[in-house]
Amino acid sequence: MPSDALELIAENRSFGGWHRRYRHRSAVLDCEMIFAVYLPPQAESTRVPALWWLSGLTCTDENFMQKAGAHGVAAELGVAIIAPDTSPRGTDLPGEHDRYDFGSGAGFYVNATQAPWNAHYRMYDYVTEELPALVGEHLPLNGRHAISGHSMGGHGALVCALRNPGQYTSVSAFAPIANPTQCAWGQKAFSGYLGDDPAAWTAWDASELIREHGSELSLLVDQGEADNFLADGQLRPEALETACREAGVPLTLRRQPGYDHSYFFIATFIADHLRHHAAALR
Amino acid sequence: MPSDALELIAENRSFGGWHRRYRHRSAVLDCEMIFAVYLPPQAESTRVPALWWLSGLTCTDENFMQKAGAHGVAAELGVAIIAPDTSPRGTDLPGEHDRYDFGSGAGFYVNATQAPWNAHYRMYDYVTEELPALVGEHLPLNGRHAISGHSMGGHGALVCALRNPGQYTSVSAFAPIANPTQCAWGQKAFSGYLGDDPAAWTAWDASELIREHGSELSLLVDQGEADNFLADGQLRPEALETACREAGVPLTLRRQPGYDHSYFFIATFIADHLRHHAAALR
Numbered sequence: 001m002p003s004d005a006l007e008l009i010a011e012n013r014s015f016g017g018w019h020r021r022y023r024h025r026s027a028v029l030d031c032e033m034i035f036a037v038y039l040p041p042q043a044e045s046t047r048v049p050a051l052w053w054l055s056g057l058t059c060t061d062e063n064f065m066q067k068a069g070a071h072g073v074a075a076e077l078g079v080a081i082i083a084p085d086t087s088p089r090g091t092d093l094p095g096e097h098d099r100y101d102f103g104s105g106a107g108f109y110v111n112a113t114q115a116p117w118n119a120h121y122r123m124y125d126y127v128t129e130e131l132p133a134l135v136g137e138h139l140p141l142n143g144r145h146a147i148s149g150h151s152m153g154g155h156g157a158l159v160c161a162l163r164n165p166g167q168y169t170s171v172s173a174f175a176p177i178a179n180p181t182q183c184a185w186g187q188k189a190f191s192g193y194l195g196d197d198p199a200a201w202t203a204w205d206a207s208e209l210i211r212e213h214g215s216e217l218s219l220l221v222d223q224g225e226a227d228n229f230l231a232d233g234q235l236r237p238e239a240l241e242t243a244c245r246e247a248g249v250p251l252t253l254r255r256q257p258g259y260d261h262s263y264f265f266i267a268t269f270i271a272d273h274l275r276h277h278a279a280a281l282r
Numbered sequence: 283m284p285s286d287a288l289e290l291i292a293e294n295r296s297f298g299g300w301h302r303r304y305r306h307r308s309a310v311l312d313c314e315m316i317f318a319v320y321l322p323p324q325a326e327s328t329r330v331p332a333l334w335w336l337s338g339l340t341c342t343d344e345n346f347m348q349k350a351g352a353h354g355v356a357a358e359l360g361v362a363i364i365a366p367d368t369s370p371r372g373t374d375l376p377g378e379h380d381r382y383d384f385g386s387g388a389g390f391y392v393n394a395t396q397a398p399w400n401a402h403y404r405m406y407d408y409v410t411e412e413l414p415a416l417v418g419e420h421l422p423l424n425g426r427h428a429i430s431g432h433s434m435g436g437h438g439a440l441v442c443a444l445r446n447p448g449q450y451t452s453v454s455a456f457a458p459i460a461n462p463t464q465c466a467w468g469q470k471a472f473s474g475y476l477g478d479d480p481a482a483w484t485a486w487d488a489s490e491l492i493r494e495h496g497s498e499l500s501l502l503v504d505q506g507e508a509d510n511f512l513a514d515g516q517l518r519p520e521a522l523e524t525a526c527r528e529a530g531v532p533l534t535l536r537r538q539p540g541y542d543h544s545y546f547f548i549a550t551f552i553a554d555h556l557r558h559h560a561a562a563l564r
Contacts, residue, residue: 013508013538014546069351069549226295256295264296267351 003027006138009034015075016041019065028122028130029088035131036061037139038071042078047142049281050080050135051274052168054127054149054156057185058105061085064150067263073271077278079146082135084127086152088120101185102192108180109156110204112193121193124204128160128167146277150174150266151229152185154221158206158240162215170280172220172273174266175227179207179239184232207236210243218250220276222269224259283307283314288420291316297357298323301347310404310412311370317413318343319421320353324360329424331563332362332417333556334450336409336431336438339467340387343367346432349545355553359560361428364417366409368434370402383467384474390462391438392486394475403475406486410442410449428559432456432548433511434467436503440488440522444497452562454502454555456548457509461489461521466514489518492525500532502558504551506541 001007003025010021017040026033042048051074053064061083064070074081087107093116096103107123135141147168149157154176161171180186181201190201202208209215223230223237230237237253244251259265283289285307292303299322308315324330333356335346343365346352356363369389375398378385394403417423429450431439436458443453462468463483472483484490491497505512505519512519519535526533541547 012542012544012546013506013540013550015550019546066545067348069354071546071549072351072553224295258295260294262294263348264294264301264353267353268295268297271354 001025001032004134004137006134014038015071017043017071017075019071021061024134026126026130028126029120031088031090031120033085033089034061035085036065036083037135038065038074038081039139040075040078040080043080043140047140048078048080049144049146050082050141051277052127052145052147052157053081053083054109054147054153054160055083055086056149056151056153057086058100059086059153060105063263067267068270069267070270070274073274077274079274079278079281080139080141082131084131087123091120093117093120102188106152106189108152108189108193109159110190110193113200114193114195117193124160127156128164144169144281146170146281148172148174148273148277149176151261152177154178155180155206158219159204159209161217162206162209162213163203165216168217170277171217172276174222174269175224175229175235175261176206176221176240177235179205179236181205181208182239183234183236185234207239207243210240210247210249214247215249219244219252220273221251221253222265223253223255224261224265225255225257226259227261229261285309286416286419288416296320297353299325299353299357301353303343306416308408308412310408311402313370313372313402315367315371316343317367318347318365319417320347320356320363321422322357322360322362325362325422329422330360330362331426331428332364332423333559334409334427334429334439335363335365336391336429336435337365337368338431338433338435339368340382341368341435342387345545349549350552351549352552352556355556359556361556361560361563362421362423364413366413369405373402375399375402384471388434388471390434390471390475391441392472392475395482396475396477399475406442409438410446426451426563428452428563430454430456430555430559431458433543434459436460437462437488440501441486441491443499444488444491444495445485447498450499452559453499454558456504456551457506457511457517457543458488458503458522459517461487461518463487463490464521465516465518467516489521489525492522492529492531496529497531501526501534502555503533503535505535505537506543506547507537507539508541509543511543
């Protein structure tokens with residue numbers, strides 16, 4: 001398959017628009033990938049803005065599309081949603097499938113520098129460059145992009161937005177891994193993908209990026225207070241809060257009592273995020 | 283576990299209410315079962331009406347709760363949702379798990395009369411008697427019930443409502459198996475559970491029940507026109523339409539262009555069904 005081709009592998013009518021899954025050959029990741037798109041009804045007659053959704057550990061393009069209940073509001077607002085997969089697929093590197101939090105399903109949206117991962121695990125370039133160019137060529141999008149995500153994908157959304165001023169009109173996250181250099185998930189992933197020197201990690205840590213570079217964006221983050229990964233110290237919204245305060249970056253951090261890390265939490269608040277992004281995308 | 287006990291096995295905050303999964307010992311099915319409930323925020327302070335949701339082939343209590351996007355509207359309307367499983371579990375009868383459309387995940391909401399199925403496969407009594415009594419005892423419900431479902435569960439919802447005048451304020455269905463005595467799925471299930479004499483089948487066929495007994499209910503049915511099982515002749519909404527017309531039963535049958543059999547179809551129209559039921563449940 002040529003690297004600029006899209007193969008439609010499934011489609012479902014949804015809220016007057018279309019949920020579609022595409023397969024393509026990624027040159028950046030050197031493998032075949034699948035991603036999903038929700039196109040609102042407005043896309044039948046005009047080009048629409050897009051919200052990128054980056055999913056969390058173990059997910060594929062399917063979780064958000066099936067469980068977030070986002071299509072109805074996206075249809076109302078005229079916003080497309082693009083959901084990439086969470087890692088390269090079909091590469092079968094040594095140990096790639098042994099752990100839920102490293103390797104397949106756990107690409108962490110970085111560009112790996114360490115062998116054997118650096119041959120494929122370049123999810124950052126895939127999500128911020130290759131896939132935007134591909135969907136820009138093939139889908140009825142107007143070139144305006146926002147980005148959001150959950151957990152590992154919340155980390156990814158924040159990092160993609162902070163490293164690329166001007167590329168996204170707005171950024172939000174649900175229970176993001178907000179300070180990965182200081183939690184077990186992040187340290188495991190970054191040492192594997194980026195090597196043992198923590199100096200190479202800070203460019204992939206939202207709290208560190210804000211501390212070092214600030215941002216013109218205002219951040220919207222929801223965090224469930226009953227989230228077991230919050231209690232485990234994997235998410236560290238307090239580090240993001242401190243970094244934003246010190247750098248003067250506007251952060252709306254909503255601590256939601258009783259909510260956990262599940263898609264029920266995301267579904268409850270996704271409409272707020274979609275409206276936040278739609279206002280910026282206009 | 284005593285047959286009047288409920289064990290809470292999971293809960294998630296969702297749209298201000300709670301999604302909960304319970305395990306219990308079913309005396310009717312002679313096995314342990316799991317079901318799910320969505321309790322809207324109103325249930326914290328008052329007893330609420332309930333919509334029963336019967337799922338389709340291969341499903342468990344989880345599919346609707348995760349994929350239908352129904353919690354938000356249920357929270358707004360103050361309606362609980364109860365999602366039973368689709369067959370007895372853990373019984374391991376000969377051949378029970380060999381087929382997707384018979385045995386586990388495919389109870390068809392009948393009371394089996396044929397061995398070995400009749401020892402456990404009594405999903406009709408479970409859904410219309412045992413489980414209502416159990417949730418009425420343990421959950422903050424006000425005793426008013428409506429019923430809906432999808433595919434095999436649409437068949438189940440229609441049959442439960444038509445066989446029990448007065449038990450449900452309202453009934454609706456998505457792509458129901460509307461005339462199971464005349465389609466391959468139904469014939470396979472009914473011959474296995476009920477025996478080879480088709481005379482025993484008609485009491486479990488919505489179109490036949492309407493033709494024979496009519497109904498005081500008005501039916502709301504959505505059917506996707508791009509549903510591959512419609513094209514295969516498994517659903518037969520036209521038989522339901524004819525039976526309702528001849529019996530003078532009000533049927534709103536909405537044929538939805540482009541929609542298939544998936545949960546994207548259900549999610550698109552579930553709010554209409556919830557509002558239909560909420561109006562009757564008041």
